[in-house]
Amino acid sequence: MTPTLGLRTIVAVVLLLALVLLPVYVEFTGSRFLLTLFTRIVILAIAAVSLNLILGYGGMMSFGHAAYLGIGGYAVGILAYEGVVTGFVQLPVALLVSALFALVIGALSLRTRGVYFIMITLAFAQMTYYIVAGLARYGGDDGLTIQKRSQFIAPINLSNKVQFYYICLALLFASIYLVWRIVNSRFGLVIQGARSNDTRMRAIGFPTYRYKLTCFVIAGTLCGLAGALLANHTDFVSPAMMYWTRSGDLIIMVVLGGMGSTFGPLFGAVALLVLEEVLSGITEYWQIILGPLLLLIVLFARGGIDGLLGKVRHG
Amino acid sequence: MTLFIEQCLNGLQFGLLLFMLAAGLTLVFGIMDLVNLAHGSLYMLGAYFAATFAAWTGSFVLGAVLALGATLLVGMAVEVIAMRRLYGRDHLDHVLATFGLILFFDELVRLIWGAGGMSLPLPSWLNTSVRILPGVDYSAYKLSIILVSLAVAAFLYVLVMRTRLGMLIRAGASNREMIGALGVNIKLLFTLVFGLGAALAGLAGLMQAPILTVQIGMGENILILAFVITVIGGIGSIRGAFVAAILVGFIDTLGRAYFTDLLRLAFTKETAATAAPALSSMLIYLLMAIVLVIRPEGLFPASGK
Amino acid sequence: MADLLRVENLSKRFGGIVATDDLAISIPEGELHAVIGPNGAGKTTLIAQLSGQLTPDSGRIYFASNDITAVPMHARSALGLARSFQITSLFLDLSVLDNVALAVQARAGHSFHFWRNARREPELRDRARASLARVGLSARAELPASALSHGEHRQLELAMALASNPRMLLLDEPMAGLGPEESARMVSMLRDLKKELTILLVEHDMEAVFALADRITVLVYGRVIASGKPEDIRSNAQVRDAYLGEQEAVHGG
Numbered sequence: 001m002t003p004t005l006g007l008r009t010i011v012a013v014v015l016l017l018a019l020v021l022l023p024v025y026v027e028f029t030g031s032r033f034l035l036t037l038f039t040r041i042v043i044l045a046i047a048a049v050s051l052n053l054i055l056g057y058g059g060m061m062s063f064g065h066a067a068y069l070g071i072g073g074y075a076v077g078i079l080a081y082e083g084v085v086t087g088f089v090q091l092p093v094a095l096l097v098s099a100l101f102a103l104v105i106g107a108l109s110l111r112t113r114g115v116y117f118i119m120i121t122l123a124f125a126q127m128t129y130y131i132v133a134g135l136a137r138y139g140g141d142d143g144l145t146i147q148k149r150s151q152f153i154a155p156i157n158l159s160n161k162v163q164f165y166y167i168c169l170a171l172l173f174a175s176i177y178l179v180w181r182i183v184n185s186r187f188g189l190v191i192q193g194a195r196s197n198d199t200r201m202r203a204i205g206f207p208t209y210r211y212k213l214t215c216f217v218i219a220g221t222l223c224g225l226a227g228a229l230l231a232n233h234t235d236f237v238s239p240a241m242m243y244w245t246r247s248g249d250l251i252i253m254v255v256l257g258g259m260g261s262t263f264g265p266l267f268g269a270v271a272l273l274v275l276e277e278v279l280s281g282i283t284e285y286w287q288i289i290l291g292p293l294l295l296l297i298v299l300f301a302r303g304g305i306d307g308l309l310g311k312v313r314h315g
Numbered sequence: 316m317t318l319f320i321e322q323c324l325n326g327l328q329f330g331l332l333l334f335m336l337a338a339g340l341t342l343v344f345g346i347m348d349l350v351n352l353a354h355g356s357l358y359m360l361g362a363y364f365a366a367t368f369a370a371w372t373g374s375f376v377l378g379a380v381l382a383l384g385a386t387l388l389v390g391m392a393v394e395v396i397a398m399r400r401l402y403g404r405d406h407l408d409h410v411l412a413t414f415g416l417i418l419f420f421d422e423l424v425r426l427i428w429g430a431g432g433m434s435l436p437l438p439s440w441l442n443t444s445v446r447i448l449p450g451v452d453y454s455a456y457k458l459s460i461i462l463v464s465l466a467v468a469a470f471l472y473v474l475v476m477r478t479r480l481g482m483l484i485r486a487g488a489s490n491r492e493m494i495g496a497l498g499v500n501i502k503l504l505f506t507l508v509f510g511l512g513a514a515l516a517g518l519a520g521l522m523q524a525p526i527l528t529v530q531i532g533m534g535e536n537i538l539i540l541a542f543v544i545t546v547i548g549g550i551g552s553i554r555g556a557f558v559a560a561i562l563v564g565f566i567d568t569l570g571r572a573y574f575t576d577l578l579r580l581a582f583t584k585e586t587a588a589t590a591a592p593a594l595s596s597m598l599i600y601l602l603m604a605i606v607l608v609i610r611p612e613g614l615f616p617a618s619g620k
Numbered sequence: 621m622a623d624l625l626r627v628e629n630l631s632k633r634f635g636g637i638v639a640t641d642d643l644a645i646s647i648p649e650g651e652l653h654a655v656i657g658p659n660g661a662g663k664t665t666l667i668a669q670l671s672g673q674l675t676p677d678s679g680r681i682y683f684a685s686n687d688i689t690a691v692p693m694h695a696r697s698a699l700g701l702a703r704s705f706q707i708t709s710l711f712l713d714l715s716v717l718d719n720v721a722l723a724v725q726a727r728a729g730h731s732f733h734f735w736r737n738a739r740r741e742p743e744l745r746d747r748a749r750a751s752l753a754r755v756g757l758s759a760r761a762e763l764p765a766s767a768l769s770h771g772e773h774r775q776l777e778l779a780m781a782l783a784s785n786p787r788m789l790l791l792d793e794p795m796a797g798l799g800p801e802e803s804a805r806m807v808s809m810l811r812d813l814k815k816e817l818t819i820l821l822v823e824h825d826m827e828a829v830f831a832l833a834d835r836i837t838v839l840v841y842g843r844v845i846a847s848g849k850p851e852d853i854r855s856n857a858q859v860r861d862a863y864l865g866e867q868e869a870v871h872g873g
Contacts, residue, residue: 181734181735181737182734182735184737184738184739185733185734185735185736185737185738186725186731186732186733186736186738186741186744187731187732187733187734188734188738189718189721189722189725189731189738189739190722190725190731192711192714193711193714193722196711196712196713196714197709197710197711197712199673199709200705200709200710200711201694201722201726202692202693202694203671203673203693203694203697203703203705203709204697204702204722204723204726204780204784205694205695205696205697205698205723205726205727205784206694206722206726206731207692207694207695208694211731211732214732
């Protein structure tokens, strides 16, 4: 239970260092594409961190988490379209709306368990998708271009790609740290206990519903932040951001990286997105490989990358 | 008025189509406790097979029959190769593994058939109208969908309520250990049930092909509806799936048809035109939310869960 | 002395099966009251209703003179009513100490604290360790609960029930599956606990029951067929026929 300097910590530290030094590498090699790729990885890692909180630690299998990416993104996009380009308004709105949606969806979904819960979160995410796709004013199915990124006060300039990358990276570090503190707090132990044995938790005196709901809202809000960042990154938002298969991608990241571990979501995001890049370079039909790969992971490497790294240490 | 009757029939037809899709899903979940996200892929394969075989043989019906057989075979193959290893595992594992299968099938279809989608034209003898009531003409094909679906529903009813296999299915839905104790060949039973579910999905897929779509990703779109229906109806319950499917079919169809008009009563033409499609899509999820609040286990929950 | 727990006309059906049939029990404070009966007598169902996991169809449950029939499960522990489970129901992927600490935490105000490391909070950890020491599991505190033997699981169950500082314990077959040595240990532990707590003990182990119980209630098919002091129960002909006969055959008297 006490953290030791095992292989997984070493790999994590090396990876974090590499991420910090990436722009330097890009500067030398001129490989701008790498910066774009890794900005995206970092942003999605934040989303994965948020999902890991409810899925990995809380055992809440939400299949609609990508909805918050879309909500956060559209908050930025819609406000920008209506002329409100200041990040000081866009960001709080993105977070607030994400939190509200998570509150309503969570309040209804957490009345169910197991597979029902999976299906319900899935359906609610689709509902959000349809709402957004129906907003003709904001592009509907085609999406909405963002002319100007979120404006803050100088020297912060999100259009500067390197600066933007570091801002996202800093937010990723902060998210990992925040989630780490939460899961080890009293609140976090309740969440973990509820995942482990919900009936027992209630028997010993915890009204688990309100804790799970709170956790769900925190995760949704954090994912909304990722959505706002993603909107700035792509200068574009579309309903596709929240299609349920995107939620599947997030789940893959969390499981691939190792559920319920501190750095798992980061491992998973890096692994999945790098794998996608590599595989799509080999064949156009790379998902044919990814699909069965996922199946194999589920069957044989359930602990994900983090689990494998842990095993190596113990031999 | 005739338009209303037509819309009601459309709602019925859509609902019955959804029933066939949901029935397979709920069966598989009820008996094998397996959450199968790739159910939509089998629906998609049914449509693609039908389009291909119909083009090869020149006959719509023959193409449909062959497609049904092909989907059944694919379903059983998937069960033997992949699903078997998932029984008894966490539902999360099912979701992940079958999600992987979705990716695989989507890409496989793109590889074999290309990204463009296909079409399945109706033969002339089906591409007509039938006078069902004085002054009311309805598409012959849609009528045949209704009839075929009702026949399938009746078949399922007889199967589940009157045969030994059905007894095992019902026993399984409420007590999984019992089938094992009865000394039944579980492996075979599971393969058959999964195959049946696949066939139902494929049938739904090929039947809607001429009037709706044959394209990659069609499975994902409709899978959600199927899951919503199983939740509303109660997981493991065919009867629940039937009632919920008809309900959903009506609400969705009538909603789309009349919501715009309803909204125009209160709002401007543009607002109504914009909001209507979005809101009518939402109606079903609203229904699900209401059911969840009032009766989380579904309308007709299979007992012993 | 006032009854700490009083149950009146409790009834519960599952479809066609009557699990609890017009049941009444009164337990004064400080008593160890055993509930015995053949399998299927509804003993676990009774505990489930007392702890709030199941809602009775009719009847009332009074705890410390308050009607708790409608009080939800998670609130009963705060009232001082703690329960152990017949089938081990622990947090298997957490450590032994975490398990007990959670039980302590449940009684230590709300848990909407997001920052401080709960595993370093002395008020939680110390109380948890004390509880573990009570049942003799101190040496196993840092292990994952899944690593414990069955007997140790039963001990952990008891430690968790104790950790919430209850006035009354509902113990559902704490000795299930224990060997003779472990059973003897559990009996002496319960004998110590008797001095400070009221206990409702559901058990099959007759030696333990007769060694510990102040009074015994016998349940058959959800109905009370006899209730009284151990000597009276032992000599009750009806009880012997219905139940004790088989037990004596098994235990040899």
